[in-house]
Amino acid sequence: ERLGVAPEQVTVGNGADGIIMRTCMAYLDEGSEVIVSRSSFPVYDQFTHAMRGTLVKTPLKNYCLDLEAMAQAIGDKTRLIFVCNPNNPTGTVVTAAQVDAFMARIPDHVLVAFDEAYYEFVDFDEYPDTLQYIREGRPNVMTIRTLSKSYGLAGVRVGYAIASPEILAPLDRVKEPFAVNLLAQVAGIAALEDDEFLNRSVAANRAGKRFLYGEFDRLGLRYVESQGNFVLVEIGPQAVDVQKRLLARGVIVRPCAHYDLPDFLRISVGSQAQNVRLIEALKEEVAANG
Numbered sequence: 001e002r003l004g005v006a007p008e009q010v011t012v013g014n015g016a017d018g019i020i021m022r023t024c025m026a027y028l029d030e031g032s033e034v035i036v037s038r039s040s041f042p043v044y045d046q047f048t049h050a051m052r053g054t055l056v057k058t059p060l061k062n063y064c065l066d067l068e069a070m071a072q073a074i075g076d077k078t079r080l081i082f083v084c085n086p087n088n089p090t091g092t093v094v095t096a097a098q099v100d101a102f103m104a105r106i107p108d109h110v111l112v113a114f115d116e117a118y119y120e121f122v123d124f125d126e127y128p129d130t131l132q133y134i135r136e137g138r139p140n141v142m143t144i145r146t147l148s149k150s151y152g153l154a155g156v157r158v159g160y161a162i163a164s165p166e167i168l169a170p171l172d173r174v175k176e177p178f179a180v181n182l183l184a185q186v187a188g189i190a191a192l193e194d195d196e197f198l199n200r201s202v203a204a205n206r207a208g209k210r211f212l213y214g215e216f217d218r219l220g221l222r223y224v225e226s227q228g229n230f231v232l233v234e235i236g237p238q239a240v241d242v243q244k245r246l247l248a249r250g251v252i253v254r255p256c257a258h259y260d261l262p263d264f265l266r267i268s269v270g271s272q273a274q275n276v277r278l279i280e281a282l283k284e285e286v287a288a289n290g
């Protein structure tokens with residue numbers, strides 16, 4: 001109802017990860033090609049490998065997914081394209097116009113999965129409304145969302161996909177019988193009704209990003225402006241050393257070498273106290289770096 005789609009156009013999963021897994025199980029065979037960005041969410045890679053599919057990776061363009069390159073990479077064996085928007089770990093988004101041009105180039109044998117795990121945090125006029133393609137009845141589009149991020153329920157494991165019933169039917173055939181447990185269903189419904197929590201979560205994230213941007217500027221660290229709840233920060237060749245020293249101090253940030261961004265750390269927005277603690281630790285460790 002909230003999304004303006006019919007119940008048959010939604011399936012619920014054990015987190016967005018569960019949806020990604022079932023999408024790969026349903027649509028990939030040995031040798032199927034999956035197009036992803038070289039710097040994107042690694043779970044796409046994991047389940048493509050599990051299905052003995054082949055990854056075709058395109059480079060970023062100015063820290064954004066390059067939809068033109070992704071469309072260019074489509075071949076006879078392409079089955080699936082994951083468009084992570086906002087993209088993890090860069091926090092960047094592709095625009096409605098870019099997505100429109102991209103969708104016009106997608107042949108019928110290819111399914112496009114828009115992963116909108118960070119959807120509720122987005123504050124950008126040109127962000128695409130991908131559900132519009134599904135409402136229009138496009139047969140080869142899916143949008144994935146989750147209650148793990150803005151709703152704060154990562155441990156509860158509730159994600160969902162919106163697509164035509166024909167696209168979702170194969171996902172339901174590979175579903176474990178009880179993919180989303182009863183407690184998760186109850187928590188998920190309560191969370192969806194709690195607009196006040198969602199608004200607070202989104203506002204806190206926005207304020208936290210503003211604070212972190214100001215502090216990164218003061219420290220002379222370059223960063224990529226993010227539409228998610230994390231920021232990609234350029235540290236330099238010592239990024240992994242800095243990450244390990246932060247970890248030893250109890251501050252957890254993500255190194256990005258496996259995202260093909262070895263000089264960067266992905267830093268999550270926390271509470272204000274956590275953000276201050278992160279900045280204090282980062283200041284010392286970056287200074288120690290020379």
Ligand SMILES: Cc1ncc(COP(=O)(O)O)c(C=O)c1O
Pocket residue numbers: 014015016017018041084087088115117145146147148154157158159
């Ligand atoms: C882009 C993206 N998709 C999906 C997920 C998985 O979310 P969930 O906790 O719902 O499985 C994440 C979590 O890190 C993510 O960053």
